[in-house]
Amino acid sequence: MSLREFLERMEDQGEVIHVKDSVSVDFEISAIMKSVPNAPIIFFDNVEGFNVRVVGNVCATRRRLCLAIGTTQDRLYRDLIEAINRPETPRIVDDGPVREVVEEPKLSRIPVLRHFERDAGPYITSAIVSARSPDGKIENVSVHRLLVLDDRRMAIRLVPRHLFRLWSMARETGRSLDVAIAIGVHPAVLLAAASSPPFGVSEYGVANRLLNGRLTLIKCEKVDAYAPAESEIILEGRISHVEEVPEGPFVDITGAYDARRMQPIVEVINVMRREDYIYQALLPGGPEHMLLMGLPREAAIYDAVSKVVPEVRAVNLTMGGCGWLHAVISIRKQSDGDAKNALLAAFAAHPSLKHAVIVDEDVDVFNMSDVEWAIATRFQASEDLMIIRNVRGSTLDPSADMETGLTTKVGLDATAPLTHPRDRFERARVPVSERALRVIEEVRRRLEGRGG
C-alpha cells in the first residue's frame, strides 16, 4: 500500500507522463505542473542538482482518487463517511522499506520546490504530519505546509485545529511536540489526513479502513511518533514550544497569497528514507490541492444535507470556487423549504463554505453552464436568496477578515418552486431517433479525428 505501487498501476493505465528534460526545483517544475492540461501524473525524471525523482499531480483527478481507494464516484462519499465513522487501527511493524537509509537531516538535499514568485521560500506541500498527545492516547494526522529554513529547521503553519491542539497540550507541560513528517504516502493516507474526523480519532485509522486494513505504521527512531512504513521519506522532528519565525507569504488553495504570520519552528533530528526515494510535489492552488481538501468536505456536506432533505444527488466544491469556498448541491426536494434547510446544513457541515447553490436533480452540478441556467430560470432573489452576516468562514479568503475569518455567506435556492406547475421549468428536449443518433455519433467521430 505504497505510493509507488499506486504509481505503477497508474503507469499501466496510461495516467503517467515522464519529463526527461533537466528541470529546476525553482519555479520550473511548478510552472510545468501549472500549464500541462488535464492533470496527468507527471514524473520529473531528471531534476537539476538532485539524484532523486519528483512526481506531481498524483491525486489530481476524481477518477484517480476513486481508483486509489477502490471505489466509484457514486460510492465515494459513503465510503469516506464509513471510514471516518468506523476507523480501524493500523498494524505497527518493526521494519519497512522506508528504513533503507537512516541519516542525519540535510534538508537542502531534498528537492523541495519553490512554487510561486512571492512565496517565502521552498515549501514542502505534500507531507502528512502525525503526533500524539503527551499521554499517548490521542493521535492526529494532518497536512501542513512546511517552509524550509535551513538544513535542519522548517516553519510549520498550524491552523488552530487538531495538531495545534496537541502542540498546545505539549506546550502547557513545557515541552515541544514530537512529530513524524511523511512525504510520498499512498493517496488514501493523504486523503484521510485531509479529512476531519473528530479530535481523538486518528486519521491513520481512517486511511487503514479505506485501504481495507492494509496500512502499516512504523515508529520513528528518535521521536515518539508514527508514520506509514512504506513512505518514501520520513522526517522526524519536534515542533518547538518556544521558537517562532515569520511564515509566509505562501500561495494557498485560493491561488492568492496567504498572510505572513508568526509560526513555530520544527527541528528535524533524524531522516529515514528509501534509497531511491520519490519526492512528491503538490502544486498549491492546483486541482490536486482542491480535490484533497475538498473531497472530504463534499462528503461531509453530502452526509449533513442527506439528513434534512429526501435525497442528495451530487455535491461539487467547484474548481472556480477554489475547491473550498463554493458548493453546488443537487437535491430531490419534497417541499419548498427543503433547499433552504439544505443550505443551512451545508454551511454547518463545512464552515469555510461561503457561497452555495442548491439545484434540482435534473441539473448537473459539474457543469457550470447548467448551474447558471438553473439560477437564470429558477431563482428569484427576493424569495430565494439567503444572506448570513458575520459568520465564521475561511481565513484563506482575501475578501474576508483573514485574522478572525469572519465573513458573509450567501445561499441560493435555485430549485424550481413546487407551487408552480412543473412543466413551466421543464428543460425542453428534442426527441432523438436512432437514425439521428447514428448521424450524431458519426459527426462526433469525424470531429475527434480532426484532433479537435
Ligand code: MN
Ligand atoms: Mn484530526
